[in-house]
Amino acid sequence: MVSPILVLWTVLSVLVAGSCSFTFLQPFWIIHLDYTHSFGMVSYCYMDSLYENYKDVCTAYGGYYHLGNIPSGAWQAACVLYGTGCVLLCLSAVLALYDLGLVRESLSNRRLSLVAGYIQAVGVLTMIAGLLVFPLGSGSTFFRHYCGDHASAFNAGHCLIGWSYMLGIMGTAISMFCPFLSQFTDMKASEIFS
Structure with a gap:
């Protein structure tokens, strides 16, 4: 029988990896008061007055995705840190899905959960660093x-x-809850509710 904590950890891992990756690509990290401009880690939006109804245009800094096109050194550092954290969370989500698919009790499942949890811990720390560095730009x-x-x-x-x-x-x-939950993925429902 599959541990409920393993299921919870897997679902949470997939959800946070998806939401953080989605957030990374959005250009709405900082928004101008009159909503004419918005800035993100890798892209920004502006109101183009060439169109009759002021069309909202979103593009990457410099026209294409390149780290050197990001206008601030702090934003470049934040992009690398937060992006690395997203990649690590996505990797650990894939490992969690693989671990859930194994379903049988073995030492390798336990090790896989622990490794994925450590990867998540490093990913969370790098994302926190990226979030703290971003406002410096x-x-x-x-x-x-x-x-x-x-x-x-x-x-x-x-x-x-x-x-x-x-x-x-x-x-x-x-x-931040994912690395903690990864430590208890081998607990059975009878152990949790007794």
Whole structure:
């Protein structure tokens, strides 16, 4: 019989890996007060006045995805850190799915859960670092051009924290439970409820 904690850990691992990866690609980490501009880790959006109804255009910094096109060194570092954490969470989610598929009791299942949990712990720590480094880029000349001259590190000026940044924080906070749950994936329902 499959352990309920193994099922919970697997489902949670897949959900946080998906949400953090989705968040990473969204351009709504920081939003201008009048909603004309929004900035993310790898892309941004702006209102294009060439169209009659002001069309919202979203694109990667510099026109294509390249780390050197991201306008701030802090944002580049945050992109590497948060992106690495997302990759590690996705890898551990695949390992969790594989572990759930094995279903039989063995020492290799226990080791697989532990390894995936350690990978998740490293992924969570790198994502936390990325989330903390990202606001340091608010002092860049690119950001100050759009959000005001008084924008600085941890001060967004005329801009607000967007829903993507908040989703990244929430996904990272929830993913902190995954390494803990991975330690108990071999517990049976009778052991839990007795």
